[in-house]
Amino acid sequence: MKNLIPISIVVSIFLFAVAIGIILQVNQGHYFVEAAVKDGYAEIDARQLYINTNIAKSISAALLLVLFFVGARTTKRLFQVGQLKFALPIFLLYLMFYSSVCTMTHELLNTSFSFSILKSQAPTYVPAQAIISAIYYSIIGLAGLLASTTYTIIKCSKKVKGISLKALGSKFRAINFSSNFTLFLVIYIIRNPNFSISFGTIGLLTSMVIFSILSSKAGSLVLISFLSKGQLTFSKPIERISQAILSSFGIYSVGFLLFVLSFSFDSAFFSALETFPSTILLLFIIIVIAGLIAIALWKYNIAGVRTEAALSTAKSELSFLKSQINPHFLFNSLNSIYGIALAEKSPKTADGVQKLSEMMRFMLKENTQEKISLNKEIEYIHNYIDLQSLRLDTNKHVQLNVSIEQPCDGNISPMLLIPMIENAFKHGVSIDKPSFIDIALKCNEHYVSLNVKNSNHHKEKTAAEESGIGLENVRKRLELLYPEKHLFQVYENEETYEAFIKIELA
Known part of the structure; x- marks a missing residue:
């Protein structure tokens, strides 16, 4: 369509x-x-x-x-x-x-x-x-x-x-x-x-x-x-x-x-x-x-115009979208660990591997469920940010501000929040130019919201990155899982890129 x-x-x-x-x-x-x-x-x-x-x-x-x-x-x-x-x-x-x-x-x-x-x-x-x-x-x-x-x-x-x-x-x-x-x-x-x-x-x-x-x-x-x-x-x-x-x-x-x-x-x-x-x-x-x-x-x-085929199609599309996410995040995380291992031999590598193992455990167990605890999703976010912080520890040009409210009650479909943060670390960080990433997560019994703002560095992108597959994936899953119960907005200019998501939990 x-x-x-x-x-x-x-x-x-x-x-x-x-x-x-x-x-x-x-x-x-x-x-x-x-x-x-x-x-x-x-x-x-x-x-x-x-x-x-x-x-x-x-x-x-x-x-x-x-x-x-x-x-x-x-x-x-x-x-x-x-x-x-x-x-x-x-x-x-x-x-x-x-x-x-x-x-x-x-x-x-x-x-x-x-x-x-x-x-x-x-x-x-x-x-x-x-x-x-x-x-x-x-x-x-x-x-x-x-x-x-x-x-x-x-x-x-x-x-x-x-x-x-x-x-x-x-x-x-x-x-x-x-x-x-x-x-x-x-x-x-x-x-x-x-x-x-x-x-x-x-x-x-x-x-x-x-x-x-x-x-x-x-x-x-x-x-x-x-x-x-x-x-x-x-x-x-x-x-x-x-x-x-x-x-x-x-x-x-x-x-x-x-x-x-x-x-x-x-x-x-x-x-x-x-x-x-x-x-x-x-x-x-x-x-x-x-x-x-x-x-x-x-x-x-009447005459079977509405059948369970529509539900089957939606589930198939959802499974396909979720299957795209798994290797997407695992390979990005492995690349981060690989970069650290090449740069220096230090305890950071062990810490990074531990974070990665926790993330892989989440991907294999929690990510296959329809709904998980919001706190588990936030724990995964913490692990991801910590892992990326190890990579950026020696980069004096990057300013990272993280504000995450906890604990958060309620359940949420997995892997809806992390793509925005992953996108910020991938496209918002430069080796030799001033960069920033601001992450703010708020929650209560009714909703959870995440606002991610980062510097916009114009890098040469692959075809997949150019199409915005990560955030487009999120948009499609939100339409399937939270129809009329979500807000997803993206703002972009020459200097900054900002993404906002709000999901009703009830």
Whole structure:
């Protein structure tokens, strides 16, 4: 799922729709000029009006693409910290800027909205042009932001929530689509009792299939908003409802955006503003129904769409991640002892070997369990820090500050805290440059937190180190083991690197 929707595909689809709009606009250029001349413009002024209109629309399209990426970046940050409920207020600020710039551009260039590719005359709904233009571009901008939200959630849901559309399975997708299609077909037949099979039925069924695909996707997005580790949960309802509404509306926004771009922001869409409230209400009802269908399929395991295979997959992934950790830490520790042995023959070597043996005992016995005492995890941390301190004892450039609260009650999954400390010793220490490592561990009966801050020395990294496999491993295990009960953040600049983790123990 990492590259489910590459950004290149998003840009390509956008540019393809824009290209269609440009072709239609150029092809209809002479009609535009003729219509302007009929309205009283001189031919040279009509041609300039046509050019100005195209420039304004091009600027609007470019800004729309920028708005999409800004929205995607904002959504990702809010999604990762569980604050998606603040997306809409932030989006409103973006929309004010986008609609204002687009409207002022049209006003400054003195463009015309009277000509329409889709209509032979001006639309009937024409109040003050600046106001209607601002509303029109606000709606288009909102569609762009909702589409970016859907894109981000589909791309990041596996990493952030531990569940993805793909993880729902092909059987679920097939039954979900069939349920939506059947429902729409039944409703249509009830509303049209004289329905009969004809040549026109093919077009009707094609439209119904497309709409059923969209609604089933929207329903699936509603479902994953309420899933955690494969189980339905309704904790943090505001956050989950926000995710469900934003992502599901984004599905329909994609189609609307492509249609608008393909017809180059055609003025005929102004007429649709009259039906905008009723359209939104209708889509909301469809999304609610589609969401209930998806939730019912999952909750009642209809046709076996939800099986123990998901649990098996999660356990396999967890075992794989834990198996990566064992050699990772053992080899790093052995390298430290080896460095000390080469440097000098002293009691430090014996002390280091003792620390290593205790760590190996932990790795072989404690690390295989699902949960261990938090005090045992902290004891391992102490051994690791002591071992690394032996290596750094002769390095006068390194300042090490350690603050660890003890005793700590409660249990924790093993090897979740140490990777942050190991990362600091590996990348935060230089032989000839001033270096520091600050380690602060706090705990009580409800949670444990660890903050590790170190100097950032830009060393040449291997491919594995470049990908951040150690901390990425921690992130994935936290998603599997402590969904919605953890906070994991990383801050980095040119001088420092800081990682923070907080885990609820209850």
